Amino acid sequence: MNKRPRPAHAGERPSPPEALLEAAFRVFATRGYRATRLEEVAEEAGVTKGAIYYHFEGKEDLLRQALKHRHRAIFGEIERELAQQRAPASTKIRLVLRRLWQHVLNPTWGHTFRLMFGEAGVEFPALFRMWAEEGPIQGWSVVRRLIEEGVRNGEFQPGVDPEVAGRLAVSGLMLQGALQVHSGLQDLAPCDLDRIFDSGVDLFVHGLTVTHNQPRMPTP
Amino acid sequence: MNKRPRPAHAGERPSPPEALLEAAFRVFATRGYRATRLEEVAEEAGVTKGAIYYHFEGKEDLLRQALKHRHRAIFGEIERELAQQRAPASTKIRLVLRRLWQHVLNPTWGHTFRLMFGEAGVEFPALFRMWAEEGPIQGWSVVRRLIEEGVRNGEFQPGVDPEVAGRLAVSGLMLQGALQVHSGLQDLAPCDLDRIFDSGVDLFVHGLTVTHNQPRMPTP
Amino acid sequence: MNKRPRPAHAGERPSPPEALLEAAFRVFATRGYRATRLEEVAEEAGVTKGAIYYHFEGKEDLLRQALKHRHRAIFGEIERELAQQRAPASTKIRLVLRRLWQHVLNPTWGHTFRLMFGEAGVEFPALFRMWAEEGPIQGWSVVRRLIEEGVRNGEFQPGVDPEVAGRLAVSGLMLQGALQVHSGLQDLAPCDLDRIFDSGVDLFVHGLTVTHNQPRMPTP
Amino acid sequence: MNKRPRPAHAGERPSPPEALLEAAFRVFATRGYRATRLEEVAEEAGVTKGAIYYHFEGKEDLLRQALKHRHRAIFGEIERELAQQRAPASTKIRLVLRRLWQHVLNPTWGHTFRLMFGEAGVEFPALFRMWAEEGPIQGWSVVRRLIEEGVRNGEFQPGVDPEVAGRLAVSGLMLQGALQVHSGLQDLAPCDLDRIFDSGVDLFVHGLTVTHNQPRMPTP
DNA sequence: TATGAATGAGTATTCATTCAT
DNA sequence: CATGAATGAATACTCATTCAT
Numbered sequence: 001m002n003k004r005p006r007p008a009h010a011g012e013r014p015s016p017p018e019a020l021l022e023a024a025f026r027v028f029a030t031r032g033y034r035a036t037r038l039e040e041v042a043e044e045a046g047v048t049k050g051a052i053y054y055h056f057e058g059k060e061d062l063l064r065q066a067l068k069h070r071h072r073a074i075f076g077e078i079e080r081e082l083a084q085q086r087a088p089a090s091t092k093i094r095l096v097l098r099r100l101w102q103h104v105l106n107p108t109w110g111h112t113f114r115l116m117f118g119e120a121g122v123e124f125p126a127l128f129r130m131w132a133e134e135g136p137i138q139g140w141s142v143v144r145r146l147i148e149e150g151v152r153n154g155e156f157q158p159g160v161d162p163e164v165a166g167r168l169a170v171s172g173l174m175l176q177g178a179l180q181v182h183s184g185l186q187d188l189a190p191c192d193l194d195r196i197f198d199s200g201v202d203l204f205v206h207g208l209t210v211t212h213n214q215p216r217m218p219t220p
Numbered sequence: 221m222n223k224r225p226r227p228a229h230a231g232e233r234p235s236p237p238e239a240l241l242e243a244a245f246r247v248f249a250t251r252g253y254r255a256t257r258l259e260e261v262a263e264e265a266g267v268t269k270g271a272i273y274y275h276f277e278g279k280e281d282l283l284r285q286a287l288k289h290r291h292r293a294i295f296g297e298i299e300r301e302l303a304q305q306r307a308p309a310s311t312k313i314r315l316v317l318r319r320l321w322q323h324v325l326n327p328t329w330g331h332t333f334r335l336m337f338g339e340a341g342v343e344f345p346a347l348f349r350m351w352a353e354e355g356p357i358q359g360w361s362v363v364r365r366l367i368e369e370g371v372r373n374g375e376f377q378p379g380v381d382p383e384v385a386g387r388l389a390v391s392g393l394m395l396q397g398a399l400q401v402h403s404g405l406q407d408l409a410p411c412d413l414d415r416i417f418d419s420g421v422d423l424f425v426h427g428l429t430v431t432h433n434q435p436r437m438p439t440p
Numbered sequence: 441m442n443k444r445p446r447p448a449h450a451g452e453r454p455s456p457p458e459a460l461l462e463a464a465f466r467v468f469a470t471r472g473y474r475a476t477r478l479e480e481v482a483e484e485a486g487v488t489k490g491a492i493y494y495h496f497e498g499k500e501d502l503l504r505q506a507l508k509h510r511h512r513a514i515f516g517e518i519e520r521e522l523a524q525q526r527a528p529a530s531t532k533i534r535l536v537l538r539r540l541w542q543h544v545l546n547p548t549w550g551h552t553f554r555l556m557f558g559e560a561g562v563e564f565p566a567l568f569r570m571w572a573e574e575g576p577i578q579g580w581s582v583v584r585r586l587i588e589e590g591v592r593n594g595e596f597q598p599g600v601d602p603e604v605a606g607r608l609a610v611s612g613l614m615l616q617g618a619l620q621v622h623s624g625l626q627d628l629a630p631c632d633l634d635r636i637f638d639s640g641v642d643l644f645v646h647g648l649t650v651t652h653n654q655p656r657m658p659t660p
Numbered sequence: 661m662n663k664r665p666r667p668a669h670a671g672e673r674p675s676p677p678e679a680l681l682e683a684a685f686r687v688f689a690t691r692g693y694r695a696t697r698l699e700e701v702a703e704e705a706g707v708t709k710g711a712i713y714y715h716f717e718g719k720e721d722l723l724r725q726a727l728k729h730r731h732r733a734i735f736g737e738i739e740r741e742l743a744q745q746r747a748p749a750s751t752k753i754r755l756v757l758r759r760l761w762q763h764v765l766n767p768t769w770g771h772t773f774r775l776m777f778g779e780a781g782v783e784f785p786a787l788f789r790m791w792a793e794e795g796p797i798q799g800w801s802v803v804r805r806l807i808e809e810g811v812r813n814g815e816f817q818p819g820v821d822p823e824v825a826g827r828l829a830v831s832g833l834m835l836q837g838a839l840q841v842h843s844g845l846q847d848l849a850p851c852d853l854d855r856i857f858d859s860g861v862d863l864f865v866h867g868l869t870v871t872h873n874q875p876r877m878p879t880p
Numbered sequence: 881t882a883t884g885a886a887t888g889a890g891t892a893t894t895c896a897t898t899c900a901t
Numbered sequence: 902c903a904t905g906a907a908t909g910a911a912t913a914c915t916c917a918t919t920c921a922t
Binding site: 030118119121129167173175196202 | 379423424
């Protein structure tokens with residue numbers, strides 16, 4: 001909480017041991033920020049509490065670094081993949097959403113989701129914004145652009161709202177992942193995960209697709 | 221040393237002061253479970269710490285009761301409203317989703333969402349399940365039933381998956397609410413709330429609706 | 441701890457309910473002074489905490505009164521009994537010690553013993569002295585007088601130390617009672633209680649009795 | 661909420677600072693268990709409260725360890741001393757009882773006695789049993805064996821009950837110690853401590869000793 | 881008389897943080 | 902680099918005591 005002056009050796013401090021960062025992420029994400037005792041992080045990493053203070057400034061700093069360390073924005077990769085595709089927008093959208101869904105199913109994502117909506121989000125808003133930008137927002141932006149493309153080439157209805165459509169598709173899948181997979185709702189309200197994805201995307205794409213019962217006029 | 225036996229008045233304990241429950245909910249939801257000091261709850265309710273221990277067993281019990289107290293499930297009311305409606309399924313769905321969206325927009329819901337995905341979910345899984353059952357699960361169950369109704373009367377496509385459709389519609393709106401309204405994303409990625417709802421529901425209903433299979437025009 | 445001024449109605453306060461005093465004694469003696477919660481005393485007596493404060497000044501006062509209430513000095517009775525006896529001193533001693541042993545075997549005595557040697561003795565020395573005077577000291581005084589009588593009439597050796605003999609006989613039985621009966625040592629180091637008394641008194645009386653191997657000269 | 665798992669160093673935890681154990685014993689014995697504030701123990705040992713929790717599990721653990729630490733049973737030493745003696749049983753008994761009396765006179769013993777009959781006895785029965793076994797029970801066992809020896813070699817009467825005799829001799833001295841020395845009875849009913857011991861042991865040994873059955877003279 | 885509700889001072893316990901070695 | 906020992910501020914919880922009714 002209170003910033004103590006950086007220790008004398010701060011400058012030449014070498015890259016902090018990955019083990020510590022990974023242990024920290026695991027424990028923070030499992031227990032929550034407050035409930036995490038540094039002792040447990042240290043134990044998990046096979047060192048002692050003191051070692052944490054050699055590498056990091058304190059608990060808060062540890063969380064920050066641990067989260068940064070986990071941040072490999074998947075979307076860079078996705079965009080690259082998309083650029084090479086020559087396919088209808090709906091196909092590309094399916095591709096993007098599938099990647100996203102795979103990502104969401106990953107325990108790491110579940111942990112981060114909990115962490116972000118738990119205390120960390122409130123106590124460190126900057127962290128939350130960082131995550132939101134690189135995660136959900138980026139996710140629905142990609143989808144939005146693909147929808148716009150689909151509208152432009154007549155594949156999708158001109159009336160659709162690409163922004164909102166992207167948001168809801170991505171949000172829907174994300175929250176379903178968080179609930180079913182990472183919050184143990186699978187046994188309270190079971191539902192096959194593939195079915196969620198497949199039926200969900202079908203519905204979404206169908207919702208976007210041109211279906212007017214008067215023949216749509218080609219754009220002049 | 222050993223937990224003292226429940227105080228004499230345990231059985232016939234009268235309804236504990238609502239003020240305390242409401243203050244507790246407010247503070248827990250704002251600060252998170254761990255970060256909440258009982259003293260603050262007491263202050264907020266205009267009593268002292270001791271009073272809390274007169275009415276509740278401890279911090280955990282207080283949280284539990286506070287959440288239960290908030291649980292006047294909105295769905296009972298919604299179902300009643302629906303029963304009186306004589307309208308197409310799509311209209312009813314719009315109605316339900318609107319109610320849900322209004323609920324989601326409420327700060328209370330945002331707080332609960334955070335609490336549930338934060339510490340409470342990990343430390344008190346039973347609470348999480350209770351919330352999930354009375355909240356999200358019930359939400360998408362209602363929608364699922366309406367979709368099934370729509371499918372039966374030919375309003376919706378026979379191919380739709382009512383379960384998944386319900387889940388995604390409800391989840392999408394919920395997470396959008398959590399992000400835009402309760403996590404400050406409105407200024408990072410602004411979007412009009414009415415637009416999210418309206419465009420979103422249009423898209424959703426359109427996705428469900430029977431396609432009068434006109435040949436789709438090839439892109440020119 | 442801090443003496444608040446006696447409440448206004450102190451003067452006409454009627455005799456406090458026996459139930460309260462008895463419950464108090466039971467709980468204090470079982471749990472110890474500190475560990476006793478007034479709530480438990482109240483419960484045990486079938487009233488509520490507040491009632492205690494109507495009748496007593498506080499926890500300390502309650503203890504004091506509870507102990508006073510239990511105080512039936514048994515020795516007055518014993519002395520009366522003795523006065524009517526025309527028997528050798530050794531017989532009278534046996535009688536006295538038997539009464540004492542019976543008293544010691546009583547749970548009430550065990551409780552008081554614990555209470556006195558526990559915290560109460562340290563925190564309220566006056567109480568301890570009162571108990572000691574009416575209990576152990578009076579006990580060994582009676583025995584001492586009987587020994588002196590026995591020495592005077594040649595039944596016991598002139599060399600015995602009546603004071604010390606009385607003290608040790610009484611103390612020995614008391615501590616054996618406290619340990620075997622009231623501290624659960626009976627199953628750790630079992631010993632028949634009658635045997636302790638009978639063998640013990642035999643040994644004691646034999647120790648007092650004239651056994652010189654030169655014939656003792658009658659006092660001139 | 662839940663007791664945290666024993667800290668990482670639990671297994672190889674080195675001998676906890678003696679200073680802490682000794683301070684703890686002092687304060688516990690003086691004030692009683694409940695009335696002892698850990699802060700006072702810490703102060704007495706020249707550390708802070710936190711240090712206690714580094715070395716011990718809590719208040720109860722501290723008491724347990726402190727008592728164990730005090731338990732360098734004196735009887736081992738006594739037995740060794742006895743083994744080297746070639747003397748009549750009565751002499752050996754005097755020796756043992758003198759050691760015991762010296763021990764009983766020690767303030768430490770008085771404190772422990774109070775502690776044992778006070779809260780510790782009720783709240784931690786196991787501790788009480790440990791103390792009883794290594795203290796009183798062991799004490800009277802040693803004496804019992806010496807009496808048996810004396811009986812075997814004709815020094816003591818064949819009719820004596822060594823078990824009971826041992827119990828009463830030891831108990832008598834112990835309680836006299838507790839009362840006179842450690843409970844301030846010396847000024848209420850003064851008695852020279854040496855006299856208690858000397859007259860007491862004389863009486864005891866005389867009680868055990870073979871009577872050269874001269875006819876006892878009738879009182880004149 | 882007695883009670884239910886509340887108070888508040890006291891205390892055990894936790895844990896991030898420091899630091900000599 | 903890392904550790905073991907210690908600190909001390911923060912905080913949940915207990916319970917004697919008060920008092921309006």
